[in-house]
Amino acid sequence: xxxxxxxxYEFEHDYSLIAINSTLEDYRLAYSLNKSxxxxxxxxxxxxxxxxxxxxxxxxxxxxxxxxxxxxxxNKYIFTVKNTDENYLFEEDxxxxxxxxxxxxxxxxxxxxxDFDINSLQSLIQNIKKIKGVITSYTINPLTLKSKxxxxx
Numbered sequence: 001x002x003x004x005x006x007x008x009y010e011f012e013h014d015y016s017l018i019a020i021n022s023t024l025e026d027y028r029l030a031y032s033l034n035k036s037x038x039x040x041x042x043x044x045x046x047x048x049x050x051x052x053x054x055x056x057x058x059x060x061x062x063x064x065x066x067x068x069x070x071x072x073x074x075n076k077y078i079f080t081v082k083n084t085d086e087n088y089l090f091e092e093d094x095x096x097x098x099x100x101x102x103x104x105x106x107x108x109x110x111x112x113x114x115d116f117d118i119n120s121l122q123s124l125i126q127n128i129k130k131i132k133g134v135i136t137s138y139t140i141n142p143l144t145l146k147s148k149x150x151x152x153x
Contacts, residue, residue, distance in 0.1 A: 014113065015111050015112060015113045015114075015142065015151075016111070016112045016114075016116045016121055016139065017109055017110070017111055017112075017139065017140045017141075017142050017151070018109065018110040018111075018112070018121075018124070018125060018128065018137055018138070018139055018140070019103065019106040019108075019109060019137060019138055019139075019140050020106070020107060020108040020109070020110060020128060020134060020136075020137045021105065021106060021107050021108075021134070021135040021136050021137070022107050022108060022131075022133055022134045022135060023133050023135065024131075024133040024134070026058045026060070026072075026074055026108070027043070028133070029072065029108060029131075029133070029134075030043070030060040030072055032131045032132075032133065032134075033072065033110070033128070033131070036127050036128065036130065036131050037124065037127060037128075039062050039064065039070055040062050040064075041060035041061065041062045041070060041072055042060060042061060042062065043058070043059075043060050044059040044060065044061050047059050048073065048099070054097070055077040055079065055097045056077065057073060057074045057075070057077055057099050058073070058074040059071060059072070059073050059074075060072040067114055068112060068113065068114035068116075069112070069113040069114065070110065070111070070112055070113075071109075071110070071111040071112075071113075072108055072109075072110055072111075073099060073108060073109045073110075073111060073151075074099070074107070074108055075098055075099045075100055075103065075104075075106045075107055075108060075109060076096055076097070076098060076099075076107065077096065077097045077098075077099075078094055078095070078096050079094065079095055079096075079097070080093065080094050080095075099147075099151075100145055100147050100148075100151075101146075101147055102145060102146055102147065103140070103145070106140075109140075109151070110128070110137075111151060121139060125137050125138065125139065
């Protein structure tokens with residue numbers, strides 16, 4: 001009789017996660033964050049692709065000299081679908097996929113890999129809130145998210 005062994009592995013979530021609600025387009029938010037936080041977020045042309053969600057989310061990345069890595073991620077992917085129902089008023093309809101389904105109210109996530117103390121993080125959030133077009137920003141504990149593994153890349 002043979003035994004089957006399984007190895008469970010859970011990824012470590014050693015990063016800070018900030019939720020941002022904003023009326024700004026992704027590139028405008030990245031530009032404003034660059035100016036306000038003195039960073040240099042650059043667009044990743046590939047984005048963050050998921051075959052199980054059948055979509056690609058916009059990503060801006062920056063790695064600074066003092067071992068911090070910053071990523072601005074869109075939480076929403078909006079796409080159009082053709083309606084085949086001839087009784088439907090519109091030919092096309094828009095659908096939305098979310099990177100983190102349980103946080104549908106969040107427009108963007110700012111993921112910061114590195115050792116940020118709580119005071120620095122709160123100061124960072126206050127600076128983000130001062131950006132014109134940002135409605136609010138707040139921290140999220142990644143361990144509370146069901147779909148936290150989508151943030152590992």
